[in-house]
Amino acid sequence: RAMAVLAGLAAGTLVHVGLGFGLGAPRPPVAVAPLLEPIRWPLAVPSFSVGLLPGFLAGALACILRSFGDMVASQRANDPNWRRPDYANIEAGVMADGLGTLFAGLIGTMGLNTYSASVGLSVATEVKARRVGLGVGLGWIALAFIPGSSVVVMAIPRPVLGAALLFASAFIVLSGISILGQRMLDARRTIVVGLGFLVGISFDEIPDFYARALSASAQELLTSSLVLGLFTALGLNALFRIGAVKSRHLVWTPAAGHAVLRQFLMDSAAADGARTEEVGRIAQIAEEFATAAPSLVEGPVEVTTRFDEFVLDVAFAWTGGALQPGPVPSFDAGVDEEAMLNGITFHLIQRLADRTHRRTLPDGRQELRCEVDQ
Structure with missing residues (x-):
């Protein structure tokens, strides 16, 4: 069971190749280099643009709440008697996520964030030991020093990767629904959850509509379905709290x-x-x-x-x-x-x-x- 996803990736790749489809996405060219190569500091001097600040803050908020959700799902997966989020643990996790993004910026690479499918994979395989996470993290750090290591992942056919992502996502979606099911929902809370989810999905399903309806500044702010769904849910929640009684x-x-x-x-x-x-x-x-x-x-x-x-x-x-x-x-x-x-x-x-x-x-x-x- 713990090896189910790896076995599925291997079997899917073999079937894909056996049917004559090839290995899907083209592999990027890799120059011959030593086995280990130090990370080179970027030559470009960091710059700051005020115009990009709103979009950055919106993305940062979305990443924080995504981390929040992934950590809540992890807490629930590891505690059968889970009742509410452990905010001290979440605070430490968000801080670690932010420090990772900070260091990524210092060495000139892309920012980091938690990966919901990894939580779903942990739930599916029931592999939840801390030492496994540490081992995986050290493995990724080691691969960062090996040129061309990403070619191995990119060589896996995209349909096979899609199936693996679908498998892991099913568990994280079920975990989120079960957390919602522990609470009673009135009409207002149902609208917040339902519209936030549906509007977020619509961003990817009808991108032409948002390209025409949103101004250039709004498009810089709403950069993904996650950000749009997040702002929709936060806005509705704030609106429905007006007049609420304790x-x-x-x-x-x-x-x-x-x-x-x-x-x-x-x-x-x-x-x-x-x-x-x-x-x-x-x-x-x-x-x-x-x-x-x-x-x-x-x-x-x-x-x-x-x-x-x-x-x-x-x-x-x-x-x-x-x-x-x-x-x-x-x-x-x-x-x-x-x-x-x-x-x-x-x-x-x-x-x-x-x-x-x-x-x-x-x-x-x-x-x-x-x-x-x-």
């Missing part, structure tokens, strides 16, 4: 039933992009509270949600009795069944939530606040 309120009555309460929580979670698994726990907490509410509540219940990247917080405030631990469950005839059942409900809510807080508000109402980490 806390939501619902006045609920037990007579309305649990379905109304559940729908309110689902809408709040989708608007904030909460994790599906933790939203399920919040919904169970609400269902347990709705079960005990008829025996506790006198009038309406004010339900407040505050969801962020780390905590889902739902609070119930009502006039009436407090939801608290009850007597030990028993079949004795004299036991207060209502208090016992409410105590069981409170115990279940405590088990479902990571933290619970009970208090009496200044106006005499009771409040139960439940927090679930996500």
Whole structure:
């Protein structure tokens, strides 16, 4: 399995040659040179053009976010219990990527960036050891000193390389979709993801349209499908954040039933992009509270949600009795069944939530606040 891609490249090349198609792309001429040759410092003096700065900054932002995405996919591939990005690790990775581009500029070669297909290949083969990455990196450094080494890669037929790229890309696409699937999406977030993806693809599919529709300065800024899709998603996300609220309120009555309460929580979670698994726990907490509410509540219940990247917080405030631990469950005839059942409900809510807080508000109402980490 670890050698599947190399075996596929070898078999595809042999079939390609065997069918008489040749080796595809012409090989560049290679002059006879020593086996090892030092890198020559460029003779051209670096220059700076202000007119190229916008396009450079746009490309740099796209490269940073591409690195961000590749590192998130790598983190998820290496951690079965992955929940959220490790920003310290991502910061170090982006810094390494930037330093690599800086040194590439100093020696007069092209800038560097992470390669998403490599992440997909790692997921496909399940080869994730750090020593493998170090070995591959040292191998590429060694090849940089061997003249004509790129001819070996360029000699592989382009259809075979395309098939290998398609194979690796399938895994990275699936990884991205699965990360999106862990979050609830409302209409706004769906539009951000969907339009960002479709507009980015359209740049490569209908280049003539953008060549006619965009001005010369815009074409210098939007240089690739990645940059166009990125700016589309960032712009829509900023637009849809206008008027967004952090806390939501619902006045609920037990007579309305649990379905109304559940729908309110689902809408709040989708608007904030909460994790599906933790939203399920919040919904169970609400269902347990709705079960005990008829025996506790006198009038309406004010339900407040505050969801962020780390905590889902739902609070119930009502006039009436407090939801608290009850007597030990028993079949004795004299036991207060209502208090016992409410105590069981409170115990279940405590088990479902990571933290619970009970208090009496200044106006005499009771409040139960439940927090679930996500």
